[in-house]
Amino acid sequence: MRSVYMDNGATSYPKAPGVGEAMADYIVNVGCNIGRGGYQSAYDAASLALDTRDQLCRLVSGPGPRNVIFTPGATYGLNILLKGLLKPGDRVLTSPMEHNAVLRPLTQLQAQGVQVDFFPCNDRGELLLSQAEALITPQVRAVILTHASNVCGTVMPVQAVGRLCRERGVLFLVDAAQTAGVLPIDMKAMGIDAVAFPGHKGLLGPQGIGALVLTDALAAQIDPLVAGGTGSVSHELDMPSFLPDRFEPGTLNLPGIYGLHAALAFLEAQGEELRAKERALARRLWTRLRELEGDGLRVTGAEDPDRRTGVVSVDFLQGDNGEMAFRLEQGYGIATRCGLHCAPAAHQTLNTYPQGTVRFSVGPFLSAEDVDYVHGAVEALLREGR
Template identity: 70%
Template sequence: MRKRRENVYLDNGATSFPKAPGVGEAMCQYIERVGRNVGRGSYAPAMDAAGQVLSVREKLQKLVNAPSSRNVLFTPGATWGLNLLLHGLLRPGDKVLTSPMEHNAVLRPLEQLKARGVEVELLPCTGRGELSLDGLEEKLTSNIRAVVLTHASNVSGNLFPIGTVGRLCRARGIFFLVDAAQTLGALPVDMTDMGIDGLAFPGHKGLLGPQGIGGLAVTDALAAELEPLVSGGTGSMSESLHMPPFLPDKLEPGTLNLPGIMGLGAALDYLLEQGEELRQRERKLARHLWYRLKELDGEGLRVLGSDDPYNRVGVVSVDFTHADNAEMAFRLEQEYGIQTRCGLHCAPLAHQTLGTFPQGAVRFSIGPFTTFGELDYMEGAIEALL
């Protein structure tokens, strides 16, 4: 085993690190040099800040091909966006289809809604966590209000056939909601082409921005059906006690996280500057991670998820078959400096599907700044522990 490395960070599935160059500087510059609110003042610095916020909206709109910049809303993260979608859309008597591979950001709101009379049906998945499309068209009947799916599992790393499902939903007038927490920034997402009505995403993962800022992109048809989950001041229609009926104000009450938006804007500038080259490198890293771990499959660990390295994101979880997963994750950090995520990953039904409940698994997840050498080092460390 080669010399111990310090801080080999393989937990980008939780949050990217390091952030894109310029993120911290942009946040600091706003706090120290601007500091004004937007939508509440007509003086020059406030108007300049509003222009910067609009610029970030426009960049996100182009990134996901949303209908317009006003259809892009800022949220504290993907969880908040998913709650806005689910609680804002579903009513007693509605039926929604989802999968057992979802994060608790989907499953917990749906569990609350079940208690209020919403019917939830889980679509079938294989033991590797792959969505089965058999019989899906027959399930998409007129009584289905929405389908909500992850774009990629935060446990198995499997990509879901979002485009296929979305186009089926659109042809039948069913709302299609997507959790892009593990994909946006790393993979192309096109709302129009994929038939997506509501897209929730964080700023702090694939987009390489700060924590506490994310987004929600919606079609006009979906926005018209959404009831605001939170109400308050918007700086518009202040004479009314009702939320404005237009976007983004309808779903964006209160003071925005302006430092976070500025940081996210800097991250988007970096991603745009790097272009496809950065995304190609990340996809190569994702496959390299999978190949390194698959070389050890059956030698004291089991690699979860699809066996197709081209249908995955840079997330691979393993179950140590002859050792405690938490102990192995601890030893990887203590003895080799490798930082991972162990547990149930806020996705208990996914672990039940994959056969790793209740013990959980150890998750390795790369980012664009991970190196191929770090992944080779990781494989050697695991091999030594085994």
């Protein structure tokens, strides 16, 4: 049976060529820590880590390589931001399309007296910008917004929200878990003060390594969530005031950094071509599944293909979504994800709560034939279900 991995929204597979080899190279041939030892291999590893910060800074047009903080993933970066910044009495705006990596820290903060308000979205997961505009007032401390929904693939109007935030002196934080490496991100042009993302999704790197990129002005307002050794200013008991050390206590995930470095080098070498291929696959998947819409199937998310990522979530109207995902895997070798995708409010917005959806998500290594195979399998399931 054919095997088609359609769960790239959860994590990319396969990884970029060279990722596994780079990680093994670190473990087998390097192995040392950085920022602590004064010997050649430690300097070489530090130089690679710095090079990776440069790559990540270029990726998001960040303020500089020092402003790139290595994290275990988007979740950690978002927690560093939200919990370090927001204090009782602060007001924060977000959207109902957020992942629990945003909603759960905000719920914890709410219990401590932070006021959390939501932008309105329609049932396609699109932010209603004209109504949102009125909510972004100078009294708001920060806006935190996902760049694209992990549930339905709808892309948020990040640039427009960033402009409003800048005009009104409001901090703008972006969860780019679904878009880093997939869509252009330009912190300066989009008015973004901080962006958090993992290395294991669109960047085609390994799990356990990601980045938070933030401006100096924002960093100065954030208390470190975790404190510990940094290999710098060790005589001081306070965390260093400078970046990246302020937010990087403890030994870094160096195998992960080696792997991510290789992935980013691959992406840079491929240029726009690989992403154009992924966009074409995304559009094909969405178009083909939409051909099947009717009594048996609803496709969620934005109706403008230019405002969508490669995530396409469907609701099987005459069957249980969990069972359909099982049958896709067992009968056709198609790996999807079903359920609420850690974003319950997004499903309430899309009217797919509590049943959730079956989520298909493309990656750049799939082919048009893979997408057509998925279309055929869904069509067959719908036929069998009648």
